[in-house]
Structure formats: structure tokens, C-alpha cells
Amino acid sequence: MALDIDERLAELTLAEKVGLLCGAGGCSTNSVPRLSIPKLHSSDGPHGVRGGGGRFFNPPPGYLLPSATAMGATFDTKLLYRVGKLLSEEAKRKGVHVILAPTVCIQRSPLIGRGFEAFSDDPVLSGTLAAQYISGIQDHGVGSCIKHYAAHDQSIRGSQDAVVMSERTLREIHLLPFQLAFARGSSKPWSVMSSYNRINGVHCSEDPKLLNGVLRDEWGFDGLVMSDWWGTYSTSEALNAGLDLEMPGPSVFRGRALAEAVECRKVSLKAVDAAVRNLLQLINRTKAWDNSGPQAWTGTDTKESQALARKIAADSIVLLKNSKSILPLDKTKKQTYGLIGEHFLYPAVCGGGSSESEPFYISTPLEAMDEALSAGNFKYVPGHFSWRWTPLIRTGLTLPGSSDPGLLVEWFAEDPHHNPNAQAVRSEATKSTSMYFSQMAFPELPPTYFIRARSTFSSQNTGSYRFGLSVWGRAKLFVDGKKAIDQWTDHPEKTDQTPMFNKFTMERFFILSTEKGKQYSMEILLTNATGKPTVGLPGQGGVRLGGHELIDDDKAIEEAVELARNVDIPIVMVGLCSDYETEGQDRSDLHLPGRQNELVQKVAEANPNTVVVTQSGMPIQMPWLNSVTTLLHAWFGGQETGHGIVDVLFGAVNPSGRLSVTFPQCIEDTPTYLTFGKADKVLVYGEGVFVGHRYHEMVKRAPMFHFGYGLSYTRFEYSNLSAPSIFEAREDFVFKISLDIKNTGARDGDEVVQAYVADCQASVQRPVKELKAFTKAHIPVGEKRTVSFNLDKYAVSFWSEYVGKWYAEKGDFEIIIARSADPKDVVLRAAFKLADSFTWSGL
Template sequence: MPQQLAADFDVEEVLGKLNMSAKIKLLSGKGWWHTESIPEVGIPSMRFSDGPNGVRGTRFFNGVPSSCFPSSTGLGSTFDVDLALKVGKALGDESRAKGCHVLLAPTVNTQRSPLGGRGFESFSEDPHLNGTIAAAYINGLQSKGVASTIKHYVANDQEFERMSISSDVGERALREIYLKPFQIALKHANPWALMTSYNRVNGTHVSEDKRLLDDILRKEWGYKGMTMSDWIGIYSTSQSIKAGLNLEMPGPPIMRGKAVERALIGEKLFPSDIDNSVRKILELLKHAYASGVPFDAPEEGVDTPELRRLLRTAAGDAIVLLKNDKNVLPLSTKGDIKTIAVIGPNAKQAMTSGGGSARLLSTYTVSPLEGISAAAKEIGAKVTYGIGASSHKFLPLLDPYIRQKDGQPGALVEFWNESPEETFLNVDADIGKPLKQCVWSTPTLGSNCFLMDGVDEEKVHELCWIRFSTKFVPDEDGDWEVGLTIAGSGNLFIDGKLVIDLSTNPKQGESFFGLGTIDLRKVVKGLKAGQSYDMEIRLNNSAFVARGTPFTCRGGIRLGAIPQVDDEEAIRHAATLAKEADATVLVIGLNHDWESEGYDRQDLELPGLTNRLVQEVLKADPNAIIVNQSGTPVSMPWIADASTLLQAFYGGNELGNGLADVIFGKVNPSGKLALTFPKRLEDNPSYLSFGNKGEVRGRISYNEGIYVGYRGYEKQDIAPLFSFGYGLSYTSFSYADLSTTSVSPEGNFTVSFTVKNTGKFAGREVAQVYIADPQSSLPRPVKELKGFSKVLLTPGESKKVTVELGRDAISFYDDRQAAWVAEKGTFEVLIAASVTDIKLKGEVVLEKSFTWTGL
């Protein structure tokens, strides 16, 4: 009979009841999202879920819809600790609804290059901002009893060869830039779990690096939480356990299980090593019990008016106003505007997040077109729309246009363990011919099916045959371009006719984390809006399974389509709309296909003919409002001609309403860039050594050292396109009355100053505190962000701002002493609206040098 542990169970007592076999079982996961259970002693299975901008739950395929918050670069650009706390709390509530005990978030990897595929997942290029926002997020999440998993520890800054690459980084840069956000987050929050990165650091995989996991994390920083591998990110048995890696994920075990038994026999491991890891897993379990979140609970979504308001607030606050030269914004709501042209590849589709494990099925979405149309209706304005140019790496999903036989949204997915018909995969298959009864089937809401979970494994074998069938109802007359990528081999039929052949030696592409085929596209001519067309995809995954994957997966299907557009005609149409309208909003950028886990970007360019579209629209309407959506920087060759520019990042569920709120003045933008936008890729400090540019195969040298992001631009005196910390408002602010306290022997001091709203709108200003050390015995950045405060002011209002600083603000790391050093002398205190916009200058004096270690 299974036992039940008390919520306040004694860890050592339970540990003593476990035999070695049970202990070894606990060292690895049970499937993708759970830990192992030991029912005979009352140990249940804990549930994990991906983050960081939402709680996906336990399924990539057919998961319970989730709230999607703005990407982390957007949240970081709010510089809003209170908002990060609220977002963390909301994610805690959603985790509880999904029966999740451990959320795999936040990500705090430093954005070394704007090309990093997962750059959008982290908050900033600056370690102080990164760690500070992360700490608030963690505290909010864990206030709901849900464990935070800070990740990916450490120097996991590119996707190229991510599981084998060695990040070769000097000790000072490792400490000041890459470890620092983890250190700050651990100091101001207490994440109950930590995830190691895939990569090596200076030649050793982090998952087996005793110096990083034990000497620094445990002994120096005093970390008490549980450590886990990234998914399939563990490469050894004895070394990882001795280093302090507690849990292998996912299960079943590859490097643990029987391998641990063998290591014990050979005395490469000892029972005490196993106990050390199991103890940490049980301590995490104690948090799970204390949370009150049931074990093995059904998954439910959360959708309340309060949550929608927070999603909308976050979307609006994550927007940064970069240019407003002619004061076009905010748009008048007094009836002066009769027509608004909404144009662009990112206008009609809701680009809620970046791609990879961060992407999820949103409970609902609001596109920019929908948000602006709703706001225009309030002022009696008419909205016109044109795509202008396509920018998709993969065609937009068919989700809005597909219906099941009963008229409900989505499609039917059926599975067989043997071919249901002899010609099932033939390009000339008889689609009308009845098939054998499938072993299992399920409806699905969308046309992106990654079948690594969500399938009845008791009924469906790993090797299987699959049919995806739906009715496609286009919303525009004309020719449609249809694109299909699959993990396996198969074909697409429309109304019984072969349209796409991916069964005849399909070429490998980047889809499904690099496991899928290329995206093959065909044009289907003469479709009618509102008419229903039968779509059927037939797939066999044998070729996919035979290739070998690091996890069980039954393949994948990604089906997209878009009305075919003549590029020149689409641009001409967009320019005409802009010329005829009273106001123009052009929404451009990237999407989850360009910025994603699994691969890095190749350049900073906007895709397709986007730049040409911007130039032509600006010729037609020089006052056009340009909105760029991207998680990380892009190049903007037309910037001199654009008077009005918003950076919207990926805004989550409410991105359209959040954008409309800013455009029409319901929200005064207050975001500041959390990362530098360079004029060109070559200006970025990491340009010579990123991705596949390593001088030694399998290694990438962090040649720029501590000069990452704005530190590098300032040291080399390179002017960026937009500086770190930069962002405009509809109002203006002045700064005055800087004062500082004396520095204590421990390095503590306080900075105070006054900020006044000198404009006509209520607004919030992010006042930034930078410290410079011109007398340092080692080279240091020109200045470094060490504090900030976001203050709300009505027109004419003044407020005193006080920022408390500590030894972190005046120290650098000296690897000769293996310690942080605060040298006596005079430090400059710079109060700024951005890293390049200094408003006030002062100084403080440290009378006596000291060194320190720890948090």
C-alpha cells in the first residue's frame, strides 16, 4: 500500500528508509516532465514545466493552452522590478493550475551576441539588470509555492554546437559578466532549483564541473537548492554526481540507473555520493509538499480578467519608444484621424514569443491589426490592411483556417502501428479509399504537431503511421502558397490531389530542433474565400526513428500557408494605403522561426524585402509609425528616414492591445533598451568569435573579456544605433540635487537625487545609476550599471529617488587573489537616462581597500 509523507517530513529520516536501488532510481527523471516516485516510502512524482514566458505544462503536442507573457528581453526592458514580481506570481498561479511544482525558469544567460538563438529568453546584456529582474521574477513565482529553476548555468550563449562547444572564458569575465547574474539572483532570491547548461566551460562540461557546481555554487555562494541537467545535457555518470549534479533529466536514465550501480561496484562512486544528491531531491520535494500543489493533478488553464489586465500591462510596458522626432505619437483620439493603414508582415499574425522550448499554445492572442482596429473603432476611424512583404522563414501556421468535420477548430490526428493501407504513403494514393481502424486518435487545435509527447504510449508504438486530416477554409480569394515540414516522410494532399511530396528522399532542415525536413512549398491556385478544402497529410516516421534521436518522439508535422503575393505589387499596394491614410502603422520584424532554440541567427538583417517595404512606405508617408518586433537587435538601414519608431519585442497574448495602448496614448511608453542595438554586426564586441568562428574546432574564445554589450562599445568608442538603457517618453524629465552618503568600510553607500516631470503627460522614468572607477589598478569598463529606479510622475511633479548600493558597485574580480577587490579611492557616480545620456555627476570615496568572496 503506498504511503503518504507528512508535509513537513524529515529529509534524513526518509533518506534512511531508502535502499540503494530506490536512491539510484531518484537520480533521474520519469519521462519528460516528472521525477521518479517511490510509493512504498511515500515519495510522489514531482512535475516540471517549461518557461520562461509561460507555463506550457507537460505536453508540446495538444497541451493545455497557457498565458504567454512578453519575451524576457521585453520584460528586462521595462526595468520594472514590481512588474517582474507580478509576472512571477501570475506564472506561479498558472503553474499551480497545471499541477506543476517546478517551473524551468528564468533564463539569465548574458546576451554576448545579438545573434544568439535564445537571446530573447534572457533579460539583458548587463549582469546587474539581468540578475535583478530575475530575482524579482523568482520571488514572485516562489511566493506561490512553485520552485524556480534558474538557468542555464553558465556561459550558454550560442546554439551552434551547444552540447559540445567549449566556452573558453577568462576567470575575470566569467565572474563579472557570466556568473554575476546568477550570483545576484541567488543573493536577492533563493531559487530552489538550478539547471546546468549543455556546453563546456574551459574544456569541461558544466554538468560535471566540480569547480562550478561545488566550489563556487555550493561552497563559495552557499547555494542549498537542487541542481538538474538540461534535457539530455548530461554526459557522464561518476563525474557528474561527484561534481554535484543531482538530477538527470529527462528519463529514462542514460547516464544514471544501471550505470550508477556499476560505478558503485567499481568504487568510482560511494554511497555518500548518492546520498548527497538524493538529499537535495528530497529537499525540493519538501518544497513541493509545502506548496499544496497536488501530485499527478489534471492540468487546467487560467484565464481571468485580472490576468488579462496584467498581460496587457506587461505588453505595453515592454515597448520602447526609440524615435518620435515629429511628435506623431501618441495618435490623436479627437476624431482628427479618419483612416489608419496597418501594414506589414507582423501585423496580422500575433508574434507572441520566440521559438523552441519557450514557445507555447496561447490561451488567446491579439495581433497588432486586431488591437489597432479595436482602438480605431473607439475613435470612429477606418482601418485598411496590406501585408506589404512576407518575412516568414516558415509560412504562418494554418491554425485560424482549419476545421474538423464537425466544424470545430483544428484537425484530427490518427495513428496506426502498421501501414493502414498498402499505398498509404504513395504519391498517387487513393485518398478516398477507407483505411483500417486506427489504434488511437485525437483532435488537435493547430497545424504544428511535435509528437514527442501527448500521445497514448500504451497504444501507439514509437514506429507508427500517422494521418492529419482537416478542412481548410481560406479567408481570401486567390492563389495560396502552402508549406510543409515534417519529422519523418510523408505527403500532403488537398481535395485528394498530391500537393507536396516529402516521401521521396526528403532533405533535412532546421525544423523540430533540427530533426525535421526542409520546408517544401507549393502554390495552390484559384482558392475561394469561405470555401472548404479537404487537407490530408500522411506520414510514416520510420526514417526519422532510424536516424536516432536523443529522446522518444513519434515525428512531427508543421503545415503553413499564406496568400501568394507578388512582391512588387504588395509593396505598391502598401505604399498606396500609406499615402491615402491619415496615419500609417507599419509592423515589421522577426518571429519565432528566425529567433529560436536550436540555431543562431546568421546576421542582423530583417528578412525578405522588409527594408524595401519600409523605404517605400516612408516615401508615401514620412510620418509612418514603424514598429519592430524582435527579441534581439536588427539592422535598420532606413533609420534616418523614419521619424517614429517603436521596439515591441515579442509581446505575449496581449501584444496587439499593448501596442495600441501605446500608439493611442493610453499608456505612456517607459521602456528602456536592455541591450545595445548596433549599427552593424561587425561593431558587436563578440563579432570575431561567435558561433562557428572559433579558431580551434569545438571551442569558442570569449576574446572580448569583460567588454560585453555596452561595455565594449564604450571602451572602443563605437557609437551604436541605440544605446543600452535608451528609451523615450511622451513627456520629459529633469534631474537635480545629487547627493551621496559616505562609503562604509563594507562598501555600502546611498545615492539620492530628484527627478521632475517637465512635460505634459504623466509618465514613468527609469533613472539609472552607473559607477566609474578611473583609478583602478586593472582596466575597467568606462562605467557600469549598478542600480536603477523606476519612478511615476504627474506633470510638474518631483520625487526624490534613493538608490542603495553595496560592495558589488565598487568591486572588480582579481583572479590572482581569487577574490573580489574594492580598492580605496574615488569613484564617479553617474545618474543617467541611458548609458550615453548622463544627467548628474558626483563621487564617493572608499577610504580603505578590502577583498571579499561569496554572495
């Protein structure tokens, strides 16, 4: 039953009020049972709802969708609405009231480690897609928390980042996606997450201009603002600025400290009540009393959800080259295929960090090719080992004394090796060899405790198998009762780039000589004690065990080249994975790791029919580009990665993806080359509004592939652009344009139509053109479709620092219809005039 907010505010004590304004644990708020105020449960979820109370260990399985940059590449607002609806259904099953998504921070640099989590480096594409994603979630009763507000520039010390930029840069690039998410959906976000960093000297979580001035006063936001996790830095300043909720719990800055601040009048009771009101309203909006917490997982994957995940994966894939028309492949032809690259076996399904979730399954490209082809038509070779961390063990592990897959994990109050009679106080089975026990303290455990994970390993082949162990705390690995890896008595030297938010150690290794079918007992003993005078990691600790068959890179590459020579079509899969694109780390370059570039080059030289498939969430360099004729970019594809790729390769899906971020020739060609990262603790956004394609076009330095670029298996002809010649000088004016598109090729297909606007007479330096609208149209062979756009005040405005508002300046403009941001891809133009200037603010 809905809460009477005024009644509850009158009945709550001050202690209860301040208790509501901080987390109760990893992802929940506090409750007040005497007033029937329930907990509110949130969960990470840009690509799937992890659930499980926010814990990373053994979360309930669920959907794992393609990365946000992949979703951005679909340019499909209707599809993004369906994504939101799917996530809302999963959230309800997992007892989650608020999904901590979407991420709309602009990737000002391709090196940003968390860039895969955001839709695009273009604010209009990002904000427009976010609006539909949010509407899909909230129209079905679950809250969305848009993040990270604002200008989150990933680093390992985000709370220290001091971002410096002009007001115009902030408004046009870094706030605009948030603004459009509020302006263009059927449902405005119900909550907002503040970012870690400072902007122009003030932390975002305690910036009254951002939280109250822009968000609430200008945009009319009436929801809840929460901090990023451990992103609150004050008591009075944060609450007075408009930060309603400190996350996670237990509180650092609220609780008794906030009560004291009220008592000494540094914080008014009115401000506390306003924050509590926002929380209670979010409880009402999500109907949290009907869904009071994470339930036992009873949901199952469905054919409908599998089909949607497969569609997103396939629709996001971008055909970058097809100069010999090798694609689509024809299953009916008697052709042989060579599948080369470990991504066939270990595809990149997601980036690393808090957005990771446990999928129901993973469709690997190798399995999908096996489904598509008869076994005699193809052969697979790994080609090269390129992972930073040893891949997690996906097969060959079974529970002790059972044929069921997984490991048995047990918690002890004392070392079970010292006392073999020690009784486990808790146990769980898991299928994942990545075990991050963040925020998993139990009442029955003392401050220092021990965890034992046991399994039986069966080798699939005779040879050498290498295990890699990294740890948070102290751990050792035993194989057949003998100590194989010691991370107990000492650790490798710590670096800034290690697994799981840089908390784990570097790996140490053990090579096992295996016999096919033979079983080996595996045991990991972990303690959260650090071995130092302090206890160490209460409620924390973790261990990661990877494993793979050992290969010789030289021989593997030679084998790949030989296979390429002896098949009709070699298909090489290379790229990045969550080892390289992850929260808490940034890349230092755009190179493919290891010898992947060498692999592609040699295979392409061995067979001119080579097809290359790349996977990454953000841009990569391709030094072999001129040596290949056929290239697909497949992003991080989620649980349906394999099927999505194979659907496009064989033409079941005509590729319609378009690059959601610009792919530069090299890092030196990017707008932030001299300003990305830290010079001490300051991040200067010196590129201004010239991010992504805006920069490349302005300096006339062509990227490798332009924003919005992508090919199809068919051809489209544009004609009949119709647009008014006058844009009326009114804030509410809508400018309607239309054009015809005909499919002149041999296959049905979808075309992404992009509408850019150029300001021909601006009084300030503006981009050559900017994306202002887009649509996606399905057009059967030989048919013509009329597509239309509505352009509004956003299409003719820039932020004026003189006026302090959005400014639509009179003069000449041009509508540019293009297949991408590449000047060579412009197909139609129309001039129009804004007769008078006007200013505006708000949405």
C-alpha cells in the same frame, strides 16, 4: 505531508536512490510509491508554463507573456515579481512543481538565437530582475530553476562547445546574474540547471568548481542541480561534481551504471545520499505530495491576468524616435491610417524552441486597431511576405463534420491507407498546425506507427493559397483526396536551419486555387519510420503545416506605397519572428529578412508621417533609420501584443520601456564580431568583461541605440543628487543615494532612473562605467518625486585574479545618474572615495 528526509534516506535501497536521480520521462522524476515519495513535475516556462508533462503537442493553453528581453526593458522589479506570481499560479493549475526559468545567460552577441529568453546583456539588470521573478514564483509555493549555469552560448551543437575565458570574465559577466539572483531576492532559487557547454575544458554538468565550489561553498546553495536536457555526459564525474539529477529520462548515465559506480567505489554512497537529499528537499519545498501531477486543465484566463499581460507588453515597448511628435496618435482626430506589414496579421509573439507555449488567445495588432478605430479610418495591406517558414494556419480549419475549429489527430498501429478498416488506438483534437510528437510513445503503439491528421479548410477569399509542409519522419498531404505534397518517398536536402530544433525537413509547397467560402478536405499521413533499415524515431516524429494567401511582392510593396500616399498616418510593422530567433540556431547577421527594409524605406519616402513599429527579441539593423521620424520597438509581445502596441500608439500608456540590450550600428561594431561562433569547436570569449555598452563606450564607437535608452511622451527634470563622500571599507556597508525627479511635461509618466558607477583609479582595465542600480518611478504631471538607491560592495568591486576574490580597491569613484548608457545622457554626477581596500567572497 512533508517527507522526513533522514527517515526516507534510511529506508531507500540503492536501486531506489539511483532511480530518483534521473528523469522518468520528458519532465518528471521517478517516484517511490512504497515510501510515498511522489514524482516531481517540471515545465519550460520563461514566458509561460507549457505543462502537459513536457510534451510540445497539444499542451494545455495558458499564459504567453512577452519575451524576457521585453521584460528586461521594463526595468521594473515589482512587475517582475508579479510575473513570477502569475506563473506560479499557472504552474499549480497545470500540476507543475518546478518552472524551468528564468534564463539569465548574458547575450554576448546579438546573433544568439536564444537571446530573447534572457533579460539583458547587462549582468546587474539581469540578476536583479531574476531575483524578483524567482521570488514571485517561490514565495507562492512553486520552485524556480534558474538557467543555464553557465555561459551558455547558443549553437546547434551545444554539447561540443568549448568556452574559453578568464576567471574575471566568468565572474563579472557570466556568473554575476546568477550570484545576484541568489543575493537580492526574498527567496533563493531552489534549483539550478547546468548548461551544455564546457568552460575552460570541463563540461559544466561535471565541473566541481562550478557546482560545488562556487554554487554551494561560496554562495551557500542548498538546492538541487539538474542537467539541461541530454546535458549529462558521465556517471561518476557528474555526480561527484554535484549534479544531482540527470534529465530527461530514461537515463543514459544513471540507473544501473550509477549503482555499479557506487559498488566499485568510484562514487561514494555519501555523494548519492547528498543528491537524493537535495531532491527530497525540493519535493518538500514544492509540496509535491499535494499536487502529484498534471491535472485535467480547468483553469481559465482571467481579466486580471489579461490586464497584467497587457501591461507587460505595453510597458516593455521602447519609443526610439519621435522627432515630429506624431505620437501619441489622437483617436478623436479625423485621420486616416494605413496599416502596412504582415506583422499586423501575424505578430511576433514569442521566439522559437522550448520556451514556446500555447496561449489562450493572441491579440493581433490588426484586431486591436480595429477595436480602437472605426472601420472607415484605416486600411490594411500585407506589404511583403517575410517569413522563413510558411505561417501556421490560424483560421479556416474545422474538425471533420463539425464547425469546431481544429484538426483531428489519430494514432494507428498500421497504415490506415493500406487498411481502411484500421482502428485508431488514440485520438486528440488540436488547434495548432505545428505538431511535434516528442516523447509521446504510448504502450499501445508498436515501434513503427502512423498518425493521421484531418481537417476541413474553408477559404476566406478567392485566389491562390500556398501550403507548406515540413516533417520529422515521413509524411504526405492530401487535399480533396489527391496527394498535394510528398515528403514520404524523399525529402529536401537537409540544412542546419529547419523548423523545430532543426529536426524537421525543409518545406515543400502546394498552391491551391481557392474560391471564397468553399470547403476543402485536408489530410496529413505521417509515420515515424524513416524508410531506412532502422525503425527510426520511436516515440518521436512530427509535422508542420503552414498556409497563407499568395501575394506578389512587387505588387504588394507598390500597394503599400500607394496606401501610404493616400492616408494621413502610415504605420509599418516589420521585424523578426520565431522563424529567425529560435533555440538551436543563431542568426548570421542583423538584417531584417526579405524586402522589409525596402518596404520601410519606400513607405517613409511616400509619406513623412510614417510610424514604424519593429518586433524582435534581439537587435536588428535599421538602414532606413534616418528616413523615419517615429519609431517604436515592440519586442516579442506575447498574447497581448496587439493591445500593448495600440495602447502606446494612442497614448493610453505613456511609453517607459528602455532597451535591455545594446542595438549596434552593424555586426562589425559588436564586441564579439571576431569571436562569436566556432573556430572549430572552441568559443573564445575574447571580449572579456567588455560586453554590450561597456565595449561601445570603451572603444568610443557609438551604437545605433544605447543600452537603457528610451523616450517618453513627457519630460523629466533631475536634480539634488545626494550621496556620501566616503564609502566605508566594509563588506556589509550600504551606501545610500537619493535625487529628485520632476515631471515637467504634459502627461503622467514613468521614468527609469539608472545609477552607474565609474572606478576612476583602477589598477586593472575596467569599463568606463557600469550599471549598479536602477529604479522606476511613476510621476504625475507637475509633481516631484525623491527616489533613492542603496549601493553595496558590488558597486565598488571587481574580480581579482591575483587575490582570487572580489576586490574593492581604494581610490576615487563617481556615481553617474543617466537616462541611458550614452555619455550624452548623463544628467547628474557625484564623486566619492573608498578610503581602504578590502576583499570578499560569497554573496
